[in-house]
Amino acid sequence: MEDSVPAAIAVRGLCKDYDGVEILRDISFDVPKGTTTCLLGPSGSGKSTLLRCVNWLEVPGRGTIRVGGAPMGRTGEGAASRPLSRKELAAARGRIGTVFQNFALWPHMTVLGNVMEAPVHVHGRPRAEVRAEALALLETVGLASKAEAYPHQLSGGQKQRVAIARALAIRPEVLLFDEPTSALDPEMVGEVLGVMRDLAARGLTMLVVTHEMGFARDVANEVIFLDGGKLVETGRPEDFFGHPKTERAQKFLARFNR
């Protein structure tokens, strides 16, 4: 796992519990730059919690996370270890684009406003430059005509594509997707997955929590299977879906192949 080029995301010995109930147990993995990794597993297996630990929306009990080689949440080793200050944490998060299950668009802003907000008001980039880039991103996700619409005027699939454009607008080092199609009706799943496939093909680094097995099989470079907060199996998608090694993964996949 250790390499001269730091992984885009490096997770080591991650543990998390809620009031004594273990949610994540000693999770370690890398997401190499320019690759897509899918986190799979049954509901309650800890996938979303793990993803939220990567940008410190959930604070892990133990373990380290590095994004682009820089520490997330805590810095320093051993006794010198300390939490990042609010400012440092905000700066660290500013390099990560996140797409949420329920879109989480800001309802008081237009579509264009949502996409421009973080680059202008967090990263302090010039408004005119960001506007041109945001319009190009909306074009990429097929929503240039909706730039002046408000989120409540959009369908679920459109909202999620805006959320993807918003995440891309900060020029992220990595993109996190937390079950991006789970809140969509089946007809709209395809349009969002299509955009994500394009992003993967462009070589963006993505960590995706998903129940879309077809997407994981076709797009992921690596899949990680979690169950009960433990990393049960990891491997290339053709190996994982073709010849799962563990009995738990075999049972999980059997439900999808029925």
Place this chain on the structure above:
Amino acid sequence: MNSLNAIWETRDVFLSGAGVSLLLVGLCLAISLPLATLAHVALQESAAGFARAARLLLDVMRCVPFLLLAYVVYYGLPAVGIRPEAFWAGLSSLVVYHTAYFIEILRSAALCVPQDTLVAADAFGFPRYKRYTRIVFPQLFAIAAPVLVNQSVMVIKDSALLMIITVQEITFAANFVSANYFSPFAPFLFAMLLYWLMSLLTDRLVGRLGKLRMR
């Protein structure tokens, strides 16, 4: 007709009363709304124990009848060596009393702001200040606006009670004209009209808080 003449002849009294009422209400809202917003943020950001203690204090304040509070401030404070003028005693009573209500209104509205929009702000690295100004407040005030408008109208109504502590506002003027011109009806109707106009104005101004849109 005589009643209308009485109002016309005493227009200076009414104008002066309306000016005092407007000043009281305007100053109260100009102080209370920002103060309540700051207090709301402080309570959100403070430790749970402190916030609970502060809320207990706010609950006590909200349970006190406004008239009693005005009495205590105007007639009670001289006992400890503080002698406020009636106007300032009235204004400070209005501010203290209604700030407590405004804080509670903002707290309940904050429960309705979609949490995922705030989580998104954290995920994108918004500094605390911008998280409030760009993401929280526009949503918070949009939700709270109708109740804030109601409470602002209550400020107008409570300002009428300050006549009891000799503040010469609209009701004081109406009472003065009624007593001096033996007209029990028209001066109070005219006062109601003035309060109604003030309420309309307040509705328009405070209601704008609910329409914050971000560029």
